[in-house]
Amino acid sequence: xxxxxxxxxxxxxxxxxxxxxxxxxxxxxxxxxxxxxxxxxxxxxxxxxxxxxxxxxxxxxxxxxxxxxxxxxxxxxxxxxxxxxxxxxxxxxxxxxxxxxxxxxxxxxxxxxxxxxxxxxxxxxxxxxxxxxxxxxxxxxxxxxxxxxxxxxxxxxxxxxxxxxxxxxxxxxxxxxxxxxxxxxxxxxxxxxxxxxxxxxxxxxxxxxxxxxxxxxxxxxxxxxxxxxxxxxxxxxxxxxxxxxxxxxxx
Amino acid sequence: xxxxxxxxxxxxxxxxxxxxxxxxxxxxxxxxxxxxxxxxxxxxxxxxxxxxxxxxxxxxxxxxxxxxxxxxxxxxxxxxxxxxxxxxxxxxxxxxxxxxxxxxxxxxxxxxxxxxxxxxxxxxxxxxxxxxxxxxxxxxxxxxxxxxxxxxxxxxxxxxxxxxxxxxxxxxxxxxxxxxxxxxxxxxxxxxxxxxxxxxxxxxxxxxxxxxxxxxxxxxxxxxxxxxxxxxxxxxxxxxxxxxxxxxxxx
Numbered sequence: 001x002x003x004x005x006x007x008x009x010x011x012x013x014x015x016x017x018x019x020x021x022x023x024x025x026x027x028x029x030x031x032x033x034x035x036x037x038x039x040x041x042x043x044x045x046x047x048x049x050x051x052x053x054x055x056x057x058x059x060x061x062x063x064x065x066x067x068x069x070x071x072x073x074x075x076x077x078x079x080x081x082x083x084x085x086x087x088x089x090x091x092x093x094x095x096x097x098x099x100x101x102x103x104x105x106x107x108x109x110x111x112x113x114x115x116x117x118x119x120x121x122x123x124x125x126x127x128x129x130x131x132x133x134x135x136x137x138x139x140x141x142x143x144x145x146x147x148x149x150x151x152x153x154x155x156x157x158x159x160x161x162x163x164x165x166x167x168x169x170x171x172x173x174x175x176x177x178x179x180x181x182x183x184x185x186x187x188x189x190x191x192x193x194x195x196x197x198x199x200x201x202x203x204x205x206x207x208x209x210x211x212x213x214x215x216x217x218x219x220x221x222x223x224x225x226x227x228x229x230x231x232x233x234x235x236x237x238x239x240x241x242x243x244x245x246x247x248x249x250x251x
Numbered sequence: 252x253x254x255x256x257x258x259x260x261x262x263x264x265x266x267x268x269x270x271x272x273x274x275x276x277x278x279x280x281x282x283x284x285x286x287x288x289x290x291x292x293x294x295x296x297x298x299x300x301x302x303x304x305x306x307x308x309x310x311x312x313x314x315x316x317x318x319x320x321x322x323x324x325x326x327x328x329x330x331x332x333x334x335x336x337x338x339x340x341x342x343x344x345x346x347x348x349x350x351x352x353x354x355x356x357x358x359x360x361x362x363x364x365x366x367x368x369x370x371x372x373x374x375x376x377x378x379x380x381x382x383x384x385x386x387x388x389x390x391x392x393x394x395x396x397x398x399x400x401x402x403x404x405x406x407x408x409x410x411x412x413x414x415x416x417x418x419x420x421x422x423x424x425x426x427x428x429x430x431x432x433x434x435x436x437x438x439x440x441x442x443x444x445x446x447x448x449x450x451x452x453x454x455x456x457x458x459x460x461x462x463x464x465x466x467x468x469x470x471x472x473x474x475x476x477x478x479x480x481x482x483x484x485x486x487x488x489x490x491x492x493x494x495x496x497x498x499x500x501x502x
Contacts, residue, residue: 014265016365052363056333080331080367082307112303114267114367116331166497170417246417 002109003101005049009108012049017115018060019047019153020075021160022068024124025177029142030193032157033067033129034149036137040095044150045157046138047115060118067138069130074121074176078163079156082114086152119160121176165195172213172242175234183221183229184208211247213239253360254352256300260359263300268366269311270298270404271326272411273319275375276428280393281444283408284318284380285400287388291346295401296408297389298366311369318389320381325372325427329414330407333365337403370411372427416446423464423493426485434472434480435459462498464490 005012022033034043048063050056057077065071087110096106129138141147146157167173174182174190188204208214215235220228256263273284285294299314301307308328316322338361347357380389392398397408418424425433425441439455459465466486471479 013363013365016267050333050365053335055335056331056365077330079328080307082301082367084304084306112264114264114301114307116333116365166421170420 002099003105006101006105006108011052013052014108015111015113016050017047017113018050018056018063019045019081019115019117019156020060020063020067021045021117021119021157022064022122023119023143023160023164023177024122024127024140025190025193026124026140028189028193029144031124031140032143032146033127034139034141034146035067036139037150040150042148042150043141043146043153045153056116060116064118064120067130068120068122068127070122070126073123075118076120076167077116077118079159080114080116081152081156083152084112086115087113090151115156117156117160119164121164121173123176123179125179168194170246172211172234172239172247175236175239181217181219181231181233183231185229187232211242213242253350254356257352257356257359262303264303265359266362266364267301268298268364269301269307269314270296270332270366270368270407271311271314271318272296272368272370272408273315273373274370274394274411274415274428275373275378275391276441276444277375277391279440279444280395282375282391283394283397284378285390285392285397286318287390288401291401293399293401294392294397294404296404307367311367315369315371315373318381319371319373319378321373321377324374326369327371327418328367328369330410331365331367332403332407334403335363337366338364341402366407368407368411370415372415372424374427374430376430419445421497423462423485423490423498426487426490432468432470432482432484434482436480438483462493464493 024031024033033046035046036043046063046067048059048066050059054062057075060075060077061071064073064075091106091110093103096103096109101109124140127140129140143157143161146154148154149157164173168191173194174187177190178186184205185201187208188199188201191204192199213235214232217231217233219231221231222228275282275284284297286297287294297314297318299310299317301310302313305313308326311326311328312322315324315326342357342361344354347354347360352360375391378391380391394408394412397405399405400408415424419442424445425438428441429437435456436452438459439450439452442455443450464486465483468482468484470482472482473479
């Protein structure tokens with residue numbers, strides 16, 4: 001895969017890559033999809049290069065789709081990372097040898113790379129982590145237990161999470177992270193997990209109801225011991241409207 | 252300038268540029284610094300390339316500094332633009348000829364470029380638009396009267412303004428856009444100009460005071476016919492604190 005890209009490197013933007021921070025919600029944990037590559041002991045974000053005939057946003061969708069198998073998810077560019085030495089010495093001669101790549105062919109890879117960061121919110125239950133290279137391990141890892149990452153991927157992940165937390169104040173969230181029917185406590189738990197703090201139950205109920213994106217269903221959650229909580233779904237039309245206009249009340 | 256970059260193009264990241272949207276506030280107008288280049292009838296944002304030995308953020312500071320002569324201003328990366336054909340046919344043979352650049356040398360320039368957008372807020376009164384190329388015209392233009400721009404620069408400008416409007420809800424603004432001493436009505440006018448809407452005087456006063464970044468001075472505005480309004484300045488320490496932490500109250 002990598003080798004064939006290098007052999008056809010004129011078909012890719014030089015010195016430019018894409019890295020995706022893919023978030024999923026499961027078991028009250030915010031998980032991140034990470035990859036363990038054969039030539040490194042450390043983990044990395046799923047990433048890829050930019051075909052010369054693809055918009056950068058399309059290339060990001062391709063990376064996401066290759067890794068998760070899902071389409072039409074929430075994907076957003078959040079920042080571009082371009083410190084001078086960010087990938088210096090990442091592919092040393094030993095790594096290239098391990099990948100069966102000649103130093104000559106490896107030159108395209110070892111030059112300075114700037115990378116464009118995207119983050120995605122996906123429905124954990126629909127995703128099958130999808131290794132595209134032999135020997136690769138692809139895993140959902142709790143964002144609080146992320147192991148050491150290659151390059152500046154830790155910085156990229158942190159920035160993605162910061163952005164997600166800020167954007168929680170600007171737009172509705174949950175559509176790609178929760179099952180179709182959910183309870184208010186489940187939605188609150190999602191917010192609490194992303195923000196990593198407890199929220200007041202009444203305040204949350206009031207704020208989330210005021211946004212006007214929830215539909216109360218004529219159904220109660222089953223398998224619940226005590227008082228069964230109501231089930232809700234998102235009013236997708238209103239949700240998309242608010243997503244477009246933003247939910248901040250502003251000045 | 253451009254020619255010497257092309258002659259030493261191995262010193263620059265290939266296919267990657269920077270464009271700066273530089274905002275200034277003057278005469279109750281939000282102005283944008285634009286350039287009219289000799290080889291085009293249309294105007295453009297000030298931009299530049301990325302020296303191989305500079306971080307992208309440093310390269311952006313360099314562009315801003317070359318164009319405005321100021322340092323230490325508010326500068327923020329907001330988005331990267333990478334549609335496939337965004338710079339297709341921009342430098343045609345005629346344009347290259349006009350710039351005294353051979354087709355061979357021009358190849359580096361005519362390939363696909365992705366550009367990283369930064370926006371800056373600068374003190375209009377301190378800036379002398381600074382043309383670095385002969386025959387260039389550099390001008391402050393009211394953002395409502397921006398003429399036709401090259402490439403996707405209109406899209407970049409619009410996105411910068413959208414970002415600025417959203418960030419007005421996330422952080423304090425004004426430090427780089429107003430004189431050291433100002434009145435509340437002047438600050439309100441800045442917000443109204445950026446948001447392009449009238450704000451309620453009392454609400455604005457309450458909200459802006461609650462942020463806790465203003466120092467009321469023991470001075471009144473002179474040259475004012477009726478009741479002279481109080482002068483204020485920013486408490487820079489608190490301002491920077493809020494800038495760092497964000498002013499959204501959040502969930």
